[in-house]
Amino acid sequence: MRIGFAGTPVFASTALQALIDAGHDIAVVLTQPDRPAGRGMKLQASPVKMLALDHALPVLQPRSLRLDGKYPDDAGAARQALQQAAPELLVVAAYGLILPQWVLDLPPRGCLNIHGSLLPRWRGAAPIQRAIEAGDRETGITIMQMDAGLDTGDMLLEAALPIAPDATSASLHDELAALGARLIVDALAAAALVRRPQPADGVTYAHKIEKAEAAIDWRRPAAELERRVRAFDPFPGCSFELDGVTHKVWRAEVDSSASGQPGEVLQAADGRLVIACGAGALSLRQLQQPGGRRVDVAAWLQSNPGLAGRRLATPAA
The missing domain is CATH 3.40.50.170 (Formyl transferase, N-terminal domain)
Known part of the structure; x- marks a missing residue:
């Protein structure tokens, strides 16, 4: 034809x-x-x-x-x-x-x-x-x-x-x-x-994916955020702010056994970075710093120590 x-x-x-x-x-x-x-x-x-x-x-x-x-x-x-x-x-x-x-x-x-x-x-x-x-x-x-x-x-x-x-x-x-x-x-x-x-x-x-959707709102349920991490790979990538620097999350898992205030860093050691969400918690597995490449969480934690107990910001409503 x-x-x-x-x-x-x-x-x-x-x-x-x-x-x-x-x-x-x-x-x-x-x-x-x-x-x-x-x-x-x-x-x-x-x-x-x-x-x-x-x-x-x-x-x-x-x-x-x-x-x-x-x-x-x-x-x-x-x-x-x-x-x-x-x-x-x-x-x-x-x-x-x-x-x-x-x-x-x-x-x-x-x-x-x-x-x-x-x-x-x-x-x-x-x-x-x-x-x-x-x-x-x-x-x-x-x-x-x-x-x-x-x-x-x-x-x-x-x-x-x-x-x-x-x-x-x-x-x-x-x-x-x-x-x-x-x-x-x-x-x-x-x-x-x-x-x-x-x-x-x-x-x-x-609807078209907007870059503004990339910011992780820790008040949302962990299961919803885990799906969004996968949905936004490769664009625009989910991200969070740490000391004014944007870090991207490329892989995460739901941890339903953990809980805390949304954005609270529940664990940041032994190759685990667990963040409390609106329901459950999210275990971040692969991250990326600005100008860097995707790395597993253990390597990322070496560059970002002392996070346990801190509270990550949530986007403005």
Whole structure:
């Protein structure tokens, strides 16, 4: 099939590689403009762009697709290029730009989205993180016929995936990326797919992860904070303040046998750092100091002695 593809991160490039391997004719690839990244803040191409260039595929990088928006020249050029490429269908995976109606209407077979949840649960920008944060036991991939709403289109194909008790957003992302790649290939190979409207019940929204959410509020239950630590790995990472310095927490375990005032350091010796929470306590296992790397708690404690009995601050309400 002659298709267009729109995507930006590794989640999307995994699907694009699968479509290439399946022998589809990729007429055009849309991805986000190059962004500054790394310590040198040099412009860096997206994983989708790098893969597309490796396969000599035509790449479009408009800043917007809205003809009446801030960058009408970008949108107009993209529209002309898409019309010339004439894809039968557009596959979309974590693209990062809203598709206006003219894009949805352009391919004769419409636009299919690879969404990282079992819709209608976790519509929106951060379905992987929010599923872990909420303590969901499973998630999955939905192949959806796109419409003008926010992940509201009819479902074509779904596959579930259990969420491991120790899953992070990084590990679950990789599992879902592989599943999404397989499912979109299956969807395009199917002789016919039944379109099913999404149920009206069970709708939840996976709001974008904000950096402000990173600060650990020790007044929250330990189980909730442990899930958030995993959900925010690798971005933005959970953190706490110690003597005005921000430290990140990358792995933690619930200690239901310990208790104290929220933020109280109950133990800081023998390779254990246990902090009281609103319910139970959190045993921090892997941390990171500014400018450093992730280390186990024993190594971190060597650089931060004498914490037992201290009270860690909680974010302002």
